[in-house]
Amino acid sequence: MPKRVAIGIVTSDKMAKTRVVEIARRERHPLYGKYVRKRTVCYVHDETEESRAGDRVEIVESRPLSAKKRWALVRVVERSGRLGGTDAAATKTEASES
Template structure:
């Protein structure tokens, strides 16, 4: 099964080797049939502390690294 790849914006980079990535997507409202923007934050592993707030990154699904980290930043 292929691993999922998501694209988002870094919104937090204060923790060591961890960044928070905000991923937004458009979904159709089930009743009103209008596009609605949904967002979700993911904790991603950043081995070299390379990314800062505002950077656009791609994250790849991986085996669990910690309790909340299940994504790795694509190099």
């Protein structure tokens, strides 16, 4: 059976070698037909700690590494707009005030 691959957004990078990734999807309501946003939260193993909060990452299913961790990081697809842990917009505002 092939391993599942998914793309999601890193929502937390506070744990050592572990990231929390949210995979968003839209499902159609069976009765009303309206599209509803749903999400899946995955705990992902990041050995080199290369991803940061806000990054779009590609993950692959792996063997269970802990009670909750069953995914591994493949690559960072897109970096977030953050610079060194601070918000880019806040950095611009501080620079213009000086």
